[in-house]
Amino acid sequence: MNIFKLTCRKVALVRRIESSRPKLYRMAYAWSHDAMLADDLVQEAQMLALQKIEQLKDEAAFDGWVYTILNNVWLGYLRKSRPSEDIERIVIADNNTPEHEMLVSQVDLMVRSAMTGLPNAQRQVVSLVDLDGLSYSEVASILQVPIGTVMSRLNRARGALGNSIKKNRLEQHNKTHVAFKAQKNNADNILRVVK
Amino acid sequence: MEFSTEIINAYADGELQGGEKIEFEKALSSNDELQKTLDDLYALKAQLQHAYQNVEAPVKQQESNGNYRVAAYMMFMLITFTGGWFSSEVLHNRMEMSNVNSVNPAMQVITEQPGKYILHISVNNNKKFKQTLDQAETLLANYQNVDQGIQLEIIANAGGLDLFRESTSPYAQRVKALSNEYPNIKFIACSNAVERLRKKGIEPDMINAVHHGVSAIDQVVKRVHEGWSYIKI
Numbered sequence: 001m002n003i004f005k006l007t008c009r010k011v012a013l014v015r016r017i018e019s020s021r022p023k024l025y026r027m028a029y030a031w032s033h034d035a036m037l038a039d040d041l042v043q044e045a046q047m048l049a050l051q052k053i054e055q056l057k058d059e060a061a062f063d064g065w066v067y068t069i070l071n072n073v074w075l076g077y078l079r080k081s082r083p084s085e086d087i088e089r090i091v092i093a094d095n096n097t098p099e100h101e102m103l104v105s106q107v108d109l110m111v112r113s114a115m116t117g118l119p120n121a122q123r124q125v126v127s128l129v130d131l132d133g134l135s136y137s138e139v140a141s142i143l144q145v146p147i148g149t150v151m152s153r154l155n156r157a158r159g160a161l162g163n164s165i166k167k168n169r170l171e172q173h174n175k176t177h178v179a180f181k182a183q184k185n186n187a188d189n190i191l192r193v194v195k
Numbered sequence: 196m197e198f199s200t201e202i203i204n205a206y207a208d209g210e211l212q213g214g215e216k217i218e219f220e221k222a223l224s225s226n227d228e229l230q231k232t233l234d235d236l237y238a239l240k241a242q243l244q245h246a247y248q249n250v251e252a253p254v255k256q257q258e259s260n261g262n263y264r265v266a267a268y269m270m271f272m273l274i275t276f277t278g279g280w281f282s283s284e285v286l287h288n289r290m291e292m293s294n295v296n297s298v299n300p301a302m303q304v305i306t307e308q309p310g311k312y313i314l315h316i317s318v319n320n321n322k323k324f325k326q327t328l329d330q331a332e333t334l335l336a337n338y339q340n341v342d343q344g345i346q347l348e349i350i351a352n353a354g355g356l357d358l359f360r361e362s363t364s365p366y367a368q369r370v371k372a373l374s375n376e377y378p379n380i381k382f383i384a385c386s387n388a389v390e391r392l393r394k395k396g397i398e399p400d401m402i403n404a405v406h407h408g409v410s411a412i413d414q415v416v417k418r419v420h421e422g423w424s425y426i427k428i
Contacts, residue, residue, distance in 0.1 A: 080319070151204065
């Protein structure tokens with residue numbers, strides 16, 4: 001390959017690293033549910049990607065490569081911030097502010113809340129498969145686990161998410177029902193007084 | 196025929212191939228319960244995608260200035276690439292210049308231009324804090340008698356920010372002393388990391404000599420664009 005082609009290839013890769021920020025951020029947010037932390041993780045991952053650009057031999061593997069870097073940065077953060085916990089099992093706090101919640105629909109909040117209750121290993125698998133449509137083999141390579149582990153984690157994650165969302169919906173429905181009944185009683189009382 | 200939930204997941208994710216897929220689709224056409232399970236799965240996948248589709252990365256300051264970032268990254272790459280052709284010579288010169296024993300092997304040099312350096316620390320590690328300041332002092336000392344002098348920046352983000360905080364830095368006095376002694380050294384705290392602390396309700400209590408107001412990645416890219424050498428600690 002001549003110098004010109006090599007240069008063009010690297011320019012294209014640097015552009016891809018830069019333009020991967022939105023998808024990396026979305027993934028980092030789904031893993032951490034913390035906007036500022038997600039921004040830091042992505043910044044660190046992009047810097048590492050720029051440093052390691054020579055290591056990427058197959059451009060078709062770009063997505064898996066940058067996600068692998070992001071995963072390493074994320075696991076590094078967890079190891080450091082929660083050294084006594086098993087990384088695979090770490091659940092996270094939902095760091096939504098009230099202002100933030102106003103911008104997101106109730107259903108989306110319910111789904112995100114269910115995600116925070118998943119152990120880290122399951123949350124990562126389901127995010128990679130469902131948010132970015134990565135294949136099982138890509139996810140296995142990013143997280144450095146066998147495909148069978150990806151399948152079982154995905155299965156458990158989806159089961160837990162489905163149950164959690166159903167439970168939240170039911171609670172929401174009951175709350176609305178109670179509020180409606182209280183309102184109706186008030187209205188009946190007022191009517192009685194008026195009559 | 197019964198299918199495990201893992202196989203149903205695999206079908207929904209487009210992972211089933213050949214005979215397995217044909218067999219699954221055959222069962223699907225005559226099994227309402229299986230179809231219902233699959234529909235629930237598709238609905239869950241759609242809910243997940245929807246829940247995060249509007250999650251957007253914060254807008255960076257430079258993004259409003261046209262293609263600054265792309266141009267800067269391209270320069271970053273070109274310098275890095277060019278560096279690759281004479282890296283061994285440059286590294287050799289650098290080692291001679293700054294005393295072989297004082298250069299930490301863990302440090303990664305991306306590119307090399309004489310006299311202008313940006314050192315980047317992103318971890319909260321006392322040993323690395325010390326290495327950062329040692330490296331800065333070595334560079335400053337080596338360039339003391341050189342006509343063109345040296346310009347040096349130390350930038351900290353994430354855990355590295357603790358090097359620049361009064362309440363957390365084991366080297367606060369040394370940072371102040373360096374700042375007083377050398378007018379050509381600048382300490383910069385990543386604005387994202389500072390903001391993150393504030394959002395957590397923690398006052399960053401930066402050492403007086405430390406500047407902030409720019410993110411680490413933007414500053415690194417800017418400096419590399421200007422021909423500075425980037426050293427990750």
